[in-house]
Amino acid sequence: MEQVQLTLTVNGTRYSRPVEPRCLLSDFIRHDLGLTGTHVGCEHGVCGMCTVLIDGQTARTCLTFAVQVDGAEITTVEALGTPAKLHPLQQAFWEKHGLQCGYCTPAMLLTAVELLNNNPNPTRNEICEAMSANLCRCTGYQTIVDAVESAAAAMKGEAR
Amino acid sequence: MSAPAVKDHPIHRRWIGQSMKRVEDPRLLTGRGKYIDDIVVPNMAHAAVLRSPHAHARIKKIDASKARALPGVLLVLTGAEAVEQTGPLPCFANPPVAQYCIAVDRVRHVGETVAAVVAESRYIAEDAVDRIEVEYEPLPVVVNPGDASTSKGDAVLHPDRGANNIAHQRTLTFGSYDEDMRSADVIVRRKVRWPRSGAQPMETVGAIASYDEGTRKFTIYANTSMYNYVGWLMAVSLKIPAHKLNIVPTIAGGSFGSKIFTHKVLVLAATLARACGRPVKYVEDRLDNMTSCDNHGSDRIYELELGLKRDGTMLAFGMKVIDDYGAYLQFGVGHHGNAAAQLTGPYRIKSARIELTAVFTNKCQQGAYRGFGSEVNNFALERIVDAAADELGISPVEIRRKNFIQPEQFPYKIPTGNVYDSGNYGAVLDKALEMADYDGWRSRQADARKQGRYIGIGLASCQERSVFSSTEFWFWNHEPGFALTSSPESVNIKIDPTGKAFVTLYSPFWGNSPETMATQIVAEQLTIDPSDIEITYADTDQGLMGTGPGGSRYTVMIAGAIAGAATDIKRKLFKIAGHFLEASEQDLELRDGRVSVRGTDRGMTIPEIALQAYYFRLSLPDDCNSGLDARFTYDHPYTTQPNADRTDLGVFYPIMGHMCHIPIVEIDIETGQLTYLKYVAVHDCGTVVNPMTLAGHVRGGTVQGIGSTMYEHFYYDEQGQLVTANFADYLIPTLKEAPPNIEVGHVVTPSPFTEYGIKGGGEGGRMGVPPALASAVEDALRPFGVKIDTLPITPMKIRDMIRAAQQRKG
Amino acid sequence: MKPAPFQYVRASSIDDALAGLAGHGDDAKVLAGGQSLIALMNLRLVRPAVLVDINRLSDLAYIRQENGTLAIGALTRQSAVESSDVIARLCPLMAEAIRFVGHRPIRNRGTVGGNLAHADPTSELPAVAVALGATFVTRSQKGQRTIAADDFFVAPLSTTLASNELLTEVRIPVWPAGQGWAFMEVSPRAGDYALVGVAATLRAADGVCQSGRLVYSGVGPRPIRVAKAEQALVGCSSGEATFREVAEIAAGQVEPSSDFHATADYRRDLVRALTRRALMVALDRCQKGA
Ligand SMILES: Cc1cc2nc3c(=O)[nH]c(=O)nc-3n(C[C@H](O)[C@H](O)[C@H](O)COP(=O)(O)OP(=O)(O)OC[C@H]3O[C@@H](n4cnc5c(N)ncnc54)[C@H](O)[C@@H]3O)c2cc1C
């Protein structure tokens, strides 16, 4: 199968890999790079599990071919924090019980990162608007919104 | 077994009752969860399956030559080939219904596996799937459950099981039903339709199977459950000895029942691995899962009757129910055992009858979904209670209150024979009414109506049975079959030489909080700090019996197991400490990780004792072995045999939770759309181990219940095509469809039969929403005289009903 | 659910893209945001032999005002429209409609051109384009042409674009002062395609409607403009009573079909409700603007 050389930056690390043009970015991140924090739930664009940041903007990686992001900068959940040092959003999700099975959590976190980057001071409605991009089958969403709200407050305190 | 002794529950608790942050979370939050599709086994190949486009057809011929010729393809396996090595899948029905991991000569629903491919990548495997040519002979398609009894000839799905499509038919009568109905002043009748929906967790089902030539043994990684209960049944399917199969659990990205026993996927992966000599990963994609997950939910048509005295006293509850099981019957009609566990709800109803007809149709078979069929009974019962209230002119609150089983009547035996352990239904109702400001909303509703606004106030008082006993697997059968009575849960606790606790669980994480529960309970029992406790999951090689989560049992059962193991450990701690401190064991106490002589400052910490226990045999009491560990298998706390004619099903689901849901909604009568003005959910599931995670189950379950009630539908058309086989058409609620604030309240009525008085709460919300929301919609539309008896209540259906009502009025 | 193999062409110029498309007929497809195309490819409902990726054509991503016309490059991301002050000022109807298109991550990649070229009749933007009398600029190796929005949409997922032709720009007359607008829709869930959507504009003065446009998503094979309803507005007093009548006319005029999610009757109900409400909002904005 024809392959194309792909060079990109993921979580600050540059990778150069041959890929088949049809390889979905979700599969490339998960299986070629082994960054399995990005999940896959439907592969037809609805659930949002596969969300990452491409050049700082959220995107569904199941609706993106890896070849398309040649030269781009990708951020996945692995870049946020570690179990020993959680990102404020992760900390807030933990404290507010914003996850149960955890499958949607990476997508939810990255969606919140984009939101707070664009709007450090969101209203609850704005949080709902942004976070409604992804399904969650476990939590009923309320505690996810609580978590983003509390992270926004915490991050403001931290930044200044 | 008679009723077990009533337990005393200690009042002072350090860890139980705390909203402790979950132990599971840090790795999940950072993308380090290791779900099934994250696991890589060296030299692993990838499988994809060819799904049947037909609902019902004979497989005449399969030509896989083009698929086999594709570079990168390792194996194409048809059902006829697979069956030479692998037998039918486990089935709990008796007589069993033969189902294979690849359909052998006939497909019975759209999406059923016709052939499987193994290739170097999933992409190539799917390319190969495209090239398999199949000749089908279409057979008559059965979609309407009402047709089952008259199906004949080729329309019969399983000719070996009878001449039509009736899968199981049986009437069970409990108590003096006919007499009670005769003595009723009114008999309220209602037809109710519950359509199929399903759990659809965000992660599908998968397995990675490998075969080791050296040990001649299979290892299967899977996001499954019940492997330490009935995992060996998969060895039977694979025709290998049970000790040559090791199932290694992975965490699951949600289950809600649907991963309770994912045998088809495991057996398929192992069959493929054996046939191609390489480890094989098969993870369902969403289409595989939606069309063929074997876990669609209940699909029932009810004719209900409720006999009452004119003053609203309920006497007898009966039903004819047709349940559309789809193409197979893996769990028999266990769903109706679940329903029978709480058939008469929270009410003092004297007698009951179920006339059950379970049927085969050309649809994906039923499995487990949060409630396992008991949530459907909640809907049916609460709908007819509402109908009775209307007919008798009693308020929905009063008819319920009047009939509630009273706190002093527990343990209470309901007509089916099941016993409810404890409860205080009036207290739950009162709390919900208060939190909802029910009376205030009644007057606001009246004002709003004057302005042409349609506010509805719903109410449902429902049971949540928890901790099933395995008798319910078979008591519906005419011939019981394998009439098992065990359903235990185990734990192993090891205190290592440094005093850390290693806790081994025998059931998986599937989105619940087993590690957090175990940590809190171990910390409570042994007074060890949670940060010194490590939780792991055993595979089947290391496995003790574990029935797993499901039926809201895990927290109750693991608490019992931990208490058992901790007792043994404490005994040894005391023995060794007593020996060193030269004190009698009765004078010792365990506090904050230290065994000390009561009233003195003399003591030994757990690490100090542990070190002695491990390395200083000659200093230990004579009858003490080295080491400090214990394992315990905790049996179901209270279960009894059903009687022979099944007029009494015995005790099989006695740990009874309760809930009251009050949604307050407004309906836009022009578009049929609904908005939430308020949502209150009060639950009583006994002693709460962790209020935060319990509230999580209530809220998450509530939104799932909203899905089942308002949006989700596995809809099959006349040809048996699943019209809603994707996430764009199968409408799982997004954040915007969820109530902005689900207010959760708790009432605590401890169980007298379980450790700490805990009851299960995992299925919670989903079991209360459908009747509560249906009654809210009905209430909002009261001016139109609309009755809600079928789900989902989409805006379109609301409009249809309003339009019809307006036309009736002219 | 993985796409079938294809030949990948990364276009570095419009000519490059046109060359890539040429000679393959229907076997070649343009890849813009991929938010519709890749989903269909994953399901293997679409299997192009050649995929011409136009995402590097940054000269096709722009929003600008050119003598009385708003020009939007085909590759402009939907989220850029959403956050554009120019759009908010010069095309508030589109600014309002764009938020109904999927969710933010989809709009971050999905393009205006891709959305229009995809021609889903339940989509919001085609209705907006028709309501505003947009023209579409296209390029092929034969040269450039312009197509009126009204003539562009043929049937579900079908337009008058030739298979070797690229949509390059959407041109919309700059918003006339004093014109009110509203976009409203009902969809099964937030972010889903519309069951029914309405793009409405209204001009009214001194309590009288002068003109208006009413174009619907979800009630036919393409965006449906209901001229009879528009005409019924003209000269009538601006207010709920008129809008109620107009809504009734619109509901009677449309001929929606039934599917699993909505029957024709329900769609008519939605046309009736949304038309009146959209006109009320449009009137309010018209009055505020005046
Ligand atoms: C979950 C989900 C929800 C969505 N909800 C909505 C919604 O509510 N409303 C809505 O309108 N859309 C919705 N969309 C679709 C979204 O708007 C798409 O982005 C859009 O339809 C296509 O734009 P695209 O740039 O992604 O095009 P692509 O997917 O790349 O292409 C779509 C089609 O257009 C052709 N094409 C693209 N660009 C050009 C061009 N410049 N010239 C010629 N042909 C071209 C392609 O060849 C292809 O046939 C949704 C998508 C998803 C995944």
Ligand code: FES
């Ligand atoms: S996996 Fe990408 S949106 Fe569902």
Ligand code: FES
């Ligand atoms: S936490 Fe399980 S899907 Fe969101």
